[in-house]
Amino acid sequence: MNENPSTYDLIIIGAGPIGLACGIEAKKAGLTYLIIDKGCLVNSIYHYPLGMTFFSTSERLEIGGVPFISHGPKPNRFEALEYYRRVSMSWELNVKLYEAVNASFIKDGFHHVTTTKGKYAARSLVLALGFYDLPYLLNVPGEDLPKVKHYYDEPHPYFNQKIVVIGAANSAVDVALETWRKGAEVTMVIRESGIRDSVKYWVKPDIENRIKEGSIKAFFNSEVLRIGETSVDIKTPEGEKTLVNDFVLAMTGYQPPFDFMASLGIQFHNDEFHTPVYNEETMETNVKNLYLAGVVCGGLKTNKWFIENSRVHAEMVVADLKNKIGIK
Numbered sequence: 001m002n003e004n005p006s007t008y009d010l011i012i013i014g015a016g017p018i019g020l021a022c023g024i025e026a027k028k029a030g031l032t033y034l035i036i037d038k039g040c041l042v043n044s045i046y047h048y049p050l051g052m053t054f055f056s057t058s059e060r061l062e063i064g065g066v067p068f069i070s071h072g073p074k075p076n077r078f079e080a081l082e083y084y085r086r087v088s089m090s091w092e093l094n095v096k097l098y099e100a101v102n103a104s105f106i107k108d109g110f111h112h113v114t115t116t117k118g119k120y121a122a123r124s125l126v127l128a129l130g131f132y133d134l135p136y137l138l139n140v141p142g143e144d145l146p147k148v149k150h151y152y153d154e155p156h157p158y159f160n161q162k163i164v165v166i167g168a169a170n171s172a173v174d175v176a177l178e179t180w181r182k183g184a185e186v187t188m189v190i191r192e193s194g195i196r197d198s199v200k201y202w203v204k205p206d207i208e209n210r211i212k213e214g215s216i217k218a219f220f221n222s223e224v225l226r227i228g229e230t231s232v233d234i235k236t237p238e239g240e241k242t243l244v245n246d247f248v249l250a251m252t253g254y255q256p257p258f259d260f261m262a263s264l265g266i267q268f269h270n271d272e273f274h275t276p277v278y279n280e281e282t283m284e285t286n287v288k289n290l291y292l293a294g295v296v297c298g299g300l301k302t303n304k305w306f307i308e309n310s311r312v313h314a315e316m317v318v319a320d321l322k323n324k325i326g327i328k
C-alpha cells in the first residue's frame with residue numbers, strides 16, 4: 001500500500017458506473033485511490049435522453065452491494081442518477097469532478113496524470129472512459145448550425161417542427177418515435193436499406209409500421225449532403241431532394257477517445273472494431289499498470305460491454321493490483 005499522501009495506489013479516469021465500481025473495489029482493498037471525471041458524476045448517464053428507461057432491471061446495475069430500488073419494472077435516468085449519487089455518498093468515494101484528464105506519462109514507475117486543474121501520480125491507472133463524448137460527425141456543410149444536435153434530450157422543443165432524424169439504430173429509432181408521438185413532423189434519412197436488426201425487438205415493428213403507414217417518412221439508401229438554416233439537401237436513389245427543415249437530430253453514434261488512449265501508449269488490434277489490447281483476465285493493457293474497465297474495452301463495438309456485464313472489470317483490476325502488491 002502507498003504511504004505517500006501526494007501519490008495514489010490507483011487513479012481511475014471516469015466517474016461512470018464502472019469507474020465508481022473500481023473506486024469501491026480499491027477502497028475495499030485498502031488502496032489509496034482517486035476517481036477523476038471531466039464532467040459531473042455519471043456524466044454519460046446525465047447526458048442520456050431525459051425520459052430514457054434502462055433495458056436492464058435495477059439489480060443488474062447495482063455496484064458496491066448498494067441496493068437499487070426502482071419504482072417501475074426497469075429504472076429510468078432519474079432513478080439511476082439518484083442511485084449512483086447514493087452509492088458515491090455511502091462509500092464516501094474520493095471523486096474529483098469537472099476535471100478533464102489531458103495527458104499521462106510514466107516516470108520512475110509512476111503514472112503522472114495532468115488534468116485541467118492539477119497534477120497527480122499513481123502506481124496504477126484505470127481508464128473507465130466510456131464512449132459517449134465523441135459523436136460521429138456527418139462532415140457536411142451546415143453541421144455547425146445550432147439547429148443540428150448530436151445529443152437528444154426531450155421531445156418538447158420539437159413540437160410542430162419539421163425534423164430530420166439521421167440514423168437507423170436504437171437511438172435514432174427512439175428519437176423518431178418519441179418526437180413524432182409528441183407532435184413533430186419526422187423524416188428519417190438512413191444510409192442503409194432498412195432499420196437495423198439490432199433495434200430492440202419490441203420497438204422495430206413499431207417504427208417499421210409507422211414508416212409503412214406514412215406517419216414517419218423515411219429515405220433509405222440516402223444521405224445528407226448539406227444543411228441550411230431552413231432546409232436539408234439529401235441524396236437518394238431517385239436523385240437529390242431538398243427537405244424543408246427546422247431541426248436535424250444526428251443520431252449517428254459515438255466513439256471512444258482513441259487518440260487519448262494511443263497517447264498513453266495503448267495499442268489496438270488490427271480488427272474492424274479497433275479493439276484496444278488488454279489482458280482479458282487482468283484488464284491490464286500492453287502498458288504496465290495501465291488498465292481498462294467498462295464500455296471502453298470494446299473499441300468501436302460500443303454495445304459489447306455495458307454496465308451489467310462490465311461491473312466485474314472492477315474486481316478483476318483490483319484483484320490484479322492486490323496480487324502485484326501482495327495483499328491477500
Ligand SMILES: Cc1cc2nc3c(=O)[nH]c(=O)nc-3n(C[C@H](O)[C@H](O)[C@H](O)COP(=O)(O)OP(=O)(O)OC[C@H]3O[C@@H](n4cnc5c(N)ncnc54)[C@H](O)[C@@H]3O)c2cc1C
Nearest residue numbers: 014016018038043044054055056101130294295306307308
Ligand atoms: C440510451 C442508453 C441506454 C442504456 N441502457 C443500459 C442498460 O439498460 N443496461 C446497461 O447495462 N447499460 C446500458 N447502457 C450502457 C451504459 O450506460 C454504459 O455501458 C455505461 O455508462 C458504461 O459505463 P462506463 O463507466 O464504462 O462509462 P461511462 O458511463 O460512459 O463513463 C465514462 C466517464 O468517463 C469520463 N471521461 C471520459 N474521458 C475523460 C477524461 N479525459 N478525463 C476525465 N473524465 C473522462 C466521462 O465524462 C464519463 O463520466 C445504455 C446506454 C445508452 C446510451
